[in-house]
Amino acid sequence: MWARGRFVTASRARLRAWARRQCWPAYLYLLPGAVVYVLFVLRPLLMTAWISLFDWDGLTLGTWVGPDNYTALLTDPRLREALLHSLVFLFFYALVPVAAGLVLTALMVRVRIRGLGVFRALLFVPQVLSTVVVAVSWRWIYDPDGPLNGLLRAVGLDALARSWLGDNATALPAVGLIGSWVMYGLCLVLFLAGALRIPRELFEAARLDGAGPVREFRTVIVPALRGETGLALVLTVTQALRNFDIVWNTTAGGPGHSTTVPSVFLYQDAFVSREVGDAAAIGIALTLLTLTVCGLITRVLREREG
Template identity: 40%
Template sequence: MKRPGAVPWLFVVPAAALTLLILLVPSLVGAAYAFTDWDGLTSPSWVGLANFTEFFDDGSHVVGQTLILAGLYVVGVNAAGLGLALGLAHTLRTRHVLRALFLVPAVVSPLVVAYIWTFILDVDGPLNEILEAVGLGSSAQPWLGQRNTALAAVAIVMVWQFAGYHMLIYLAGLQGVQRELLEAAEVDGAGPWRRFADITLPLLRPALVIGTVLSTISAFLLFDQVMALTGGGPSGGTDTLGTYVYEQTFVNGRYGYGSAVALLLVGGVCLAALVQMRLLRGRRS
């Protein structure tokens, strides 16, 4: 076989250099800053683990909120995506158009989506107007001004945007569930729910892994939607690790502290992804 010569290097070296320069080196340097009190302007001085202890004392409520949002989002977007995929897998004549329609929100910038929803959920916005119009005026409330409804709103907006994307994942997964298997189960006596639980779901396991891990990572890193919808409010009630890092670093100028929290964030994401993959892969035959 001919030796490849120098051509592969022409492709590899620029990409490797870019990756090192833009991804690896800054990440490592940023991690190092986590142990300093750098303010982005003057020289940093070493503070050891002080940033971490400060976060555990003051910032732990942010972790809880991030976990709640992550939980809502992961469950919501995967259930919605799976539901859409099941509904649009066969039969409907308009399914191709509908699939494209459900995917449209996912290709819009999250920030734009969030701003639109901020308008809709505003105190005098369309949602409250519609509720008043249909006589449910008592349900109209400041959705973004109360912690519980604000958290739910953020989760719902995210699910709304990305359900179509997860629908794609599950549509692909459903291709692997042959119709004959479901028919065999039907003849064997399994009703629709039974067929779903015993046949479809187990065969969808690879897609479930992908969907869950991807959505978990997105949820942990959540920033755009929270920033635009609630700004982290009310009173920090919807702050996530992502927004917390932003505020501490870029608004308050505490680059060292922000790096420390960011480091914790990355660690958390990796841990969550690993645990999920372990749990969901199950027994390998």
């Protein structure tokens, strides 16, 4: 009996050793991607973190300042204001597109649409366009003599016509709505792809139980699209926090500082005032903030799934 047990233990050990040997080919397949990631993502990130500890203009020899750049970052009222603007952009770039995408998906699930593939492709066009093209186009739309004000004057709402990007009160939401337009197509495409995987029996069962559109939305669509919702939130939140192209090409952070975001100060410090250490500190802080927010979103969604 003892010999048999020893034989079984030895067999299991050999089996585990064989299984470990079989894993090596899989690691070799991952190696090219890992090398690219280390060279072009991890290495630059670590170099940026190292530069953030120096007072450096990008040309001459830097001076070690330790965490002073981060201390200045936390005490700078302009950066605190820019961070608040980024939080406002979270509403326009993330919450509005995700909510709109879910509602439109629920409507499309209940109503059969011909040419759905073409429709999804058209909705995805803002994601394909260059953000510079998008920003310049919307700047023309928001122009005092542009189509938006022209439409308002045509219907007798002259009092509402204004310089949308030149007014402190409207510049931030105007830029935010551009982000909503860019991101909602991505969310809708993700949700429509997920909705196609929902068994029709779930909808039929809900309707047999007397569920209306709102209850069907809450009990069938939203739970079934939790994975797609998490992915959409991560993508849109990341875009909102690192937003630069649209802001820079519409308002350049103005008027005044009403639309500044941390990325604008990062660009100005790195390429205008040549304070590369400060710019690197902003970049590292923004990266940590983005990773933290996305990590919290992922954790909350996983807990709800559990």
